[in-house]
Ligand SMILES: O=C(O)CCC(=O)C(=O)O
């Protein structure tokens with residue numbers, strides 16, 4: 001099997017480390033993002049208790065009757081808040097929708113789930129904690145890119161990040177599915193970076209440069225972090241937004257659910273995504289036209305069927 005660089009990095013080395021540990025963390029995350037676009041992060045500060053409670057409220061939400069969940073679907077918001085039912089989202093180049101339903105929350109404007117008193121508080125707490133972890137990781141990446149450490153901060157504080165709770169629902173009769181229906185079709189994330197809790201469940205795979213699929217494993221409460229297209233674009237492909245997917249499990253396990261909770265770290269709509277001058281040279285000519293984060297997001301939401 002191909003050996004691929006998905007290191008396990010200790011966030012405490014960056015937030016509380018010595019100068020040399022901090023620098024090493026920046027180098028490690030930068031070179032993994034340059035090679036594979038993926039790392040796993042330990043000691044991110046989110047306790048097991050909080051993560052367990054997150055999964056309890058998320059499972060309780062998806063267990064509600066379909067009619068109740070549909071009360072929380074908000075027309076006109078392209079799924080950016082509240083519930084998105086089965087059959088709505090497909091990967092950019094896929095012909096059939098993914099086998100999933102999901103809930104999204106942002107900074108504000110989130111509908112309150114009346115049936116579940118703890119849902120808003122717990123998902124809100126996880127949102128804020130992952131936003132903090134994401135900012136710390138972007139600081140480390142800024143150092144790797146020889147930018148000021150706080151380069152991303154003004155664009156990211158109170159930005160358009162999204163916490164998405166996903167339910168890959170059980171399929172009673174897998175033979176009834178279209179042959180190409182999968183839990184999540186091969187895709188790249190749109191945002192700057194994605195922080196994923198719960199990828200310890202099997203199924204997440206990344207596409208290697210050799211064109212083979214490689215399973216991503218996280219230990220315990222570790223989170224998986226990957227580069228999205230906005231960061232790839234800003235860095236003129238120096239940091240790689242790697243294609244990934246969630247495969248269907250063996251037939252018997254298709255009758256069981258899989259849950260995962262990615263946090264898509266998005267900047268404010270006015271962030272300039274024009275390629276950084278420091279990432280352009282003779283070998284790497286400017287690969288992308290100038291665009292803002294807001295314009296780019298609209299373009300991409302249309303491609304995945306969430307926006308008209
Ligand atoms: O469910 C997972 O493990 C990954 C989901 C994912 O890649 C996404 O929603 O963008």
Ligand SMILES: [Fe+2]
Nearest residue numbers: 187188189244
């Ligand atoms: Fe993804």
